[in-house]
Structure formats: C-alpha cells, structure tokens
Amino acid sequence: MSFQPPAYPYERLDGLKATASTFEGGAIDCSIGTPIDPPPDFVIEELARGVGAREYPPSAGTADFRDAAAGWINRRFGLTVAPGDLAACVGTKEFVASLAGYLHLRSPERDTVLYPAVSYPTYAMGATLAGLRAVPVALVNGQLDVSSIDPRDAERALVLWANSPANPSGFLDDLEGVALWGRTNDVLIASDECYCEFTWTSPARTILEHGDDGVLAVHSISKRSNLAGFRAGFYAGDREIVKYLRSVRQHAGLMVPGPIQAAAALAYNDDEHVVVQRSRYLSRLEFLSHALKALEVDAPMPEGAFYLWCSKEGLDGWELAALLAERSGLVVSPGELYGDSARDYVRIAVVQPDERLELAAARLEAS
Numbered sequence: 298m299s300f301q302p303p304a305y306p307y308e309r310l311d312g313l314k315a316t317a318s319t320f321e322g323g324a325i326d327c328s329i330g331t332p333i334d335p336p337p338d339f340v341i342e343e344l345a346r347g348v349g350a351r352e353y354p355p356s357a358g359t360a361d362f363r364d365a366a367a368g369w370i371n372r373r374f375g376l377t378v379a380p381g382d383l384a385a386c387v388g389t390k391e392f393v394a395s396l397a398g399y400l401h402l403r404s405p406e407r408d409t410v411l412y413p414a415v416s417y418p419t420y421a422m423g424a425t426l427a428g429l430r431a432v433p434v435a436l437v438n439g440q441l442d443v444s445s446i447d448p449r450d451a452e453r454a455l456v457l458w459a460n461s462p463a464n465p466s467g468f469l470d471d472l473e474g475v476a477l478w479g480r481t482n483d484v485l486i487a488s489d490e491c492y493c494e495f496t497w498t499s500p501a502r503t504i505l506e507h508g509d510d511g512v513l514a515v516h517s518i519s520k521r522s523n524l525a526g527f528r529a530g531f532y533a534g535d536r537e538i539v540k541y542l543r544s545v546r547q548h549a550g551l552m553v554p555g556p557i558q559a560a561a562a563l564a565y566n567d568d569e570h571v572v573v574q575r576s577r578y579l580s581r582l583e584f585l586s587h588a589l590k591a592l593e594v595d596a597p598m599p600e601g602a603f604y605l606w607c608s609k610e611g612l613d614g615w616e617l618a619a620l621l622a623e624r625s626g627l628v629v630s631p632g633e634l635y636g637d638s639a640r641d642y643v644r645i646a647v648v649q650p651d652e653r654l655e656l657a658a659a660r661l662e663a664s
C-alpha cells in the first residue's frame with residue numbers, strides 16, 4: 298500500500314479559525330506552540346555576523362556549540378557530559394521523526410516504537426515514516442504506565458519516548474522509573490525534554506540525572522530561547538548510541554548551519570533571557586487559567602510547559618474548541634490531535650502577547 302501522508306494536524310483547524318476571525322479585533326491563535334516573544338538581541342547579532350557561513354558545518358556540531366550545550370547541562374542540572382557525548386540536530390522535530398528509522402537500521406530485528414498515548418504526534422509519525430509499528434503506552438495521571446506495556450511489544454521495541462514536561466498536558470513524568478524500565482527491558486529511552494526550562498511545581502529535570510546507559514535526552518533551543526526559526530537542538534546520553542547516530546546522521550547530511558550554531562551557542566551560554574521568558578509564560582498561564590472560569594472551563598495550572606490542558610463538562614474537545622472560537626475568538630487545539638484518549642480536552646498555548654490574552658478574557662467575560 299502506498300503511503301499517503303495524513304492532513305497536517307493544524308490544517309484541520311481552518312473552520313475554527315474562520316469562526317474566531319469574525320470578531321472585531323480578529324482571532325487569537327493559541328493553537329500552535331510557536332514562540333512569539335523576542336529572542337535575545339545578542340543572539341541575532343551573532344547570527345548576522347555569519348560565522349561559519351562559508352564552510353560546511355560539522356554535522357555533530359561545532360566545538361563551540363557542543364561546549365555551550367554541555368555547559369548549559371552542567372549549570373542547569375549539575376551534570377558533566379563530555380562534549381563528545383552529545384551532538385547537534387536540525388531542530389528536534391527532525392530528530393524525533395528520524396530516530397526510529399536509524400535505530401531500525403542498527404537493530405533490524407526490532408520494529409516497534411513505543412510512545413505516550415497522549416503526545417506530540419511526531420513520535421508515532423517517526424515510526425510511520427520508517428515503515429515501523431507505533432504502539433501507544435497508556436498514561437496514568439499523565440505519567441507513562443510502563444507496567445501496562447505488553448512484554449511482546451517491549452521485545453520488539455527500538456525505543457520508548459518520554460516527554461516531561463509533556464506536550465500537550467504539561468504533566469511531569471517519573472524519568473527515573475522510565476529509565477529503570479528501559480534498562481530492565483533492554484529498550485532505549487528517548488526523553489524529549491524540550492520544555493524542561495518551564496516547570497512550575499519543581500525544578501527542571503533530565504533523564505541524564507539517572508545515568509547515561511540506555512537513554513538519550515533530546516533538547517531544543519526553540520522554546521528555551523524563542524528560536525524555533527533556528528532549527529537547532531541536541532541529543533546526549535548513551536555513548537554508543539550517540540556515536541552511532543552521529544555517524545549515520547553525518548552520512549545523511551544533517552547539519553545545523555554554521556551561523557546558527559555560533560548564535561545558538563551564545564544562547565546556551567546565557568540563562569537570564571530564560572528567566573524572563575519563564576515569568577512571561579507563568580503569568581499568562583495563571584491569567585488565562587483564571588479567565589476561562591467565566592465559561593466554566595476547567596483549566597488547571599500545569600506542572601510544566603506553556604499549555605493549558607482544558608475540559609468542560611458535557612463537551613468533547615472539538616465542541617469546546619468551537620465554543621471558545623465563538624465566544625472569545627481563541628483558536629485552540631482539540632485533544633484528538635494528540636491521541637484518541639484525549640478527545641475530551643483542548644490544548645491552549647499561551648503564545649500570544651498579554652494584551653491579546655486580555656482581549657480574549659474580556660470577550661469571555663462579556664459572553
């Protein structure tokens with residue numbers, strides 16, 4: 298059977314956008330988790346210098362980029378990662394989508410990707426793109442229920458994805474328990490930690506705190522530094538796997554452009570701009586969580602990330618999204634985009650300026 302790519306999730310929101318844009322003042326789009334706040338000036342100035350534009354950049358990352366990434370891990374988590382044990386990726390979506398295929402080349406006897414039943418769709422897409430099986434793992438209170446994994450699926454698994462804080466729900470996972478399950482069952486754990494700078498109930502966490510063997514931590518500059526347009530991130534962890542991936546990815550020609558690496562290194566060397574961003578997201582989450590009470594929407598503060606994971610009694614996610622578009626001009630993502638078991642939820646990304654969220658709140662109040 299030939300492969301037909303499904304509709305891109307956000308293309309399914311056109312109807313909601315049309316409804317929301319009938320408001321004077323327009324739609325307030327909180328559907329896609331794309332940063333809207335400015336990246337640091339000094340990073341953009343460095344980009345403009347064009348360092349490394351002439352030559353092909355190292356696929357695994359320049360020494361400056363890898364030192365900066367390792368330095369950030371050290372400051373943030375108190376861990377020492379040798380710069381040789383981490384490598385660049387061209388934004389983490391690319392890495393998430395391609396990992397399973399590369400792992401399968403290495404272990405052709407395995408054919409399964411395990412991923413959280415409610416999650417970022419690219420974990421499952423990575424399996425599909427490589428012609429592999431994608432098997433969802435149930436969540437209990439937002440955490441992977443590893444005890445529910447069928448041993449026959451574990452035997453066939455190339456990787457289990459974890460994501461903490463989680464997109465879309467904001468829950469934090471028990472990364473120690475997940476790492477232990479992976480080692481016990483001989484399954485690589487890939488821990489997508491792109492929201493780790495944004496935790497609201499406890500400090501930032503990485504799976505690397507529980508050892509490197511059999512795990513990869515995947516980090517993105519997109520959310521941390523409002524640099525989604527850079528397409529840069531890195532992965533670190535199990536020495537053998539990192540070595541293998543560095544090599545196969547070099548053969549595939551995957552390279553973060555040199556000027557981006559130079560500028561991203563400066564971003565990783567600085568923490569102050571992240572402190573500012575964290576407080577922006579926290580105050581927007583608190584503001585909107587409160588404002589949604591006007592419509593009796595349950596929008597609890599998340600444990601991390603910058604999404605409200607909301608529900609309203611009697612409505613499914615598409616119905617709630619339609620109601621929000623009608624009453625406030627908010628465009629939000631129905632939970633179904635993240636998994637069948639999330640049908641009754643919507644995800645609201647607080648990626649609009651404060652005044653736009655205030656406008657949404659005023660509309661909700663008036664509705």
Ligand SMILES: Cc1ncc(COP(=O)(O)O)c(C=O)c1O
Pocket residue numbers: 330387388389390391393417460463464489491516517518519520525529530
């Ligand atoms: C859970 C998760 N992982 C990975 C990504 C990809 O981020 P990027 O490709 O910008 O590094 C996203 C983007 O929204 C995400 O939500």
